[in-house]
Amino acid sequence: MRLAKRLKAIATYVPPGTVVADIGTDHALLPIYLVAKGICPKAVATELNAGPYRSARTAVHLQGLDGKIDVRQGDGLRPLLPGEAQVIVLAGLGGNTIRQILAAAPEVLAAVRRLILQPMVDAGDLRLWLVEEGWRLLDETLVVEDGHLYVILVAEPGREKVSDPFLLEIGPRLVEKKHPLLPAYLSKLMAEYQRVLKALVHSRSPRAEEKALEISDKMARIQEVLKEWQ
Ligand SMILES: C[S@@+](CC[C@H](N)C(=O)[O-])C[C@H]1O[C@@H](n2cnc3c(N)ncnc32)[C@H](O)[C@@H]1O
Structure with missing residues (x-):
C-alpha cells in the first residue's frame, strides 16, 4: 500500500x-x-x-x-x-x-x-x-x-544540550543538517510572527508590548540565519 x-x-x-x-x-x-x-x-x-x-x-x-x-x-x-x-x-x-x-x-x-x-x-x-x-x-x-x-x-x-535557546524555536537538527527546506520553513515562521505582531499592535497592555519585542527579536535572528544561508 x-x-x-x-x-x-x-x-x-x-x-x-x-x-x-x-x-x-x-x-x-x-x-x-x-x-x-x-x-x-x-x-x-x-x-x-x-x-x-x-x-x-x-x-x-x-x-x-x-x-x-x-x-x-x-x-x-x-x-x-x-x-x-x-x-x-x-x-x-x-x-x-x-x-x-x-x-x-x-x-x-x-x-x-x-x-x-x-x-x-x-x-x-x-x-x-x-x-x-x-x-x-x-x-x-x-x-x-x-x-x-x-x-x-x-x-x-x-x-x-541547548547552546542557544533560539535554536529550539527554529529546529536545532534542521540547522545542523542544513536542511534544504529550512529557508522555506523560516519564511513560514516569519509570516506566522508577522500575523501575531499585527494582532499585538492593537493592544496597549505592557505584556503585549513585551511580547511584541520578543517576536521582533526572534524575527531579527531568523533574518540573520537566512542571510548566513545565502
Ligand atoms: C488533522 S487529523 C490528523 C490525522 C492523522 N494523525 C494524520 O496526521 O494524518 C487530527 C485528528 O486528531 C483527532 N484528535 C484531536 N484531538 C484529539 C485528542 N485529544 N485525542 C485523540 N485524538 C484527537 C481528530 O479527531 C482528528 O481525527
Missing part, C-alpha cells in the same frame, strides 16, 4: 519491531501501513471523535487487521496503558495540543522510547517543552506535500 509523503516520512522514523500508538489516527492510515508492511507487529490507534473513530475501525477491518491494530476511542494518551507502546506518534495537531496531551499522561510517557511529532503550528514551544521534560531531539525533518510544509520532530529520552 502507498502512503502520502508526510505520513511516509513519519513511518521512516518508526523502529522496526516496535509497537506504535498513533494518537488522533483519523483513518488509521499510518498504523495500517506500518502493520501491513510488517514494520510493526501490532499497533494501537486512538481517536477522540466518534466519526474518525468509526472510520479508523472500518479501515482496519477492511484490511483484515483487527487482530493487530487495536482502535480505541478516547482523549490523547488516556486510552493507553503504561508500557503498551514504545513509540507514540502525534501528527496533524497543533503543537500546544500535542504538548497538553503528552503532559497529561506522565505514567504512559515514562515507558515510551520514542516520540514522533508533527505539529501543525507552535513547534518551537513544543521543542522547548520536550527539552525541559527530559527529551532530546534525535532528528527533525521537513516535508512538502500538496504545497504545504510540515515539520517532523523525533525525540527520545535524554538530555538536549
Whole structure:
C-alpha cells in the first residue's frame, strides 16, 4: 500500500519491531501501513471523535487487521496503558495540543522510547517543552506535500544540550543538517510572527508590548540565519 509523503516520512522514523500508538489516527492510515508492511507487529490507534473513530475501525477491518491494530476511542494518551507502546506518534495537531496531551499522561510517557511529532503550528514551544521534560531531539525533518510544509520532530529520552535557546524555536537538527527546506520553513515562521505582531499592535497592555519585542527579536535572528544561508 502507498502512503502520502508526510505520513511516509513519519513511518521512516518508526523502529522496526516496535509497537506504535498513533494518537488522533483519523483513518488509521499510518498504523495500517506500518502493520501491513510488517514494520510493526501490532499497533494501537486512538481517536477522540466518534466519526474518525468509526472510520479508523472500518479501515482496519477492511484490511483484515483487527487482530493487530487495536482502535480505541478516547482523549490523547488516556486510552493507553503504561508500557503498551514504545513509540507514540502525534501528527496533524497543533503543537500546544500535542504538548497538553503528552503532559497529561506522565505514567504512559515514562515507558515510551520514542516520540514522533508533527505539529501543525507552535513547534518551537513544543521543542522547548520536550527539552525541559527530559527529551532530546534525535532528528527533525521537513516535508512538502500538496504545497504545504510540515515539520517532523523525533525525540527520545535524554538530555538536549541547548547552546542557544533560539535554536529550539527554529529546529536545532534542521540547522545542523542544513536542511534544504529550512529557508522555506523560516519564511513560514516569519509570516506566522508577522500575523501575531499585527494582532499585538492593537493592544496597549505592557505584556503585549513585551511580547511584541520578543517576536521582533526572534524575527531579527531568523533574518540573520537566512542571510548566513545565502
Ligand atoms: C488533522 S487529523 C490528523 C490525522 C492523522 N494523525 C494524520 O496526521 O494524518 C487530527 C485528528 O486528531 C483527532 N484528535 C484531536 N484531538 C484529539 C485528542 N485529544 N485525542 C485523540 N485524538 C484527537 C481528530 O479527531 C482528528 O481525527
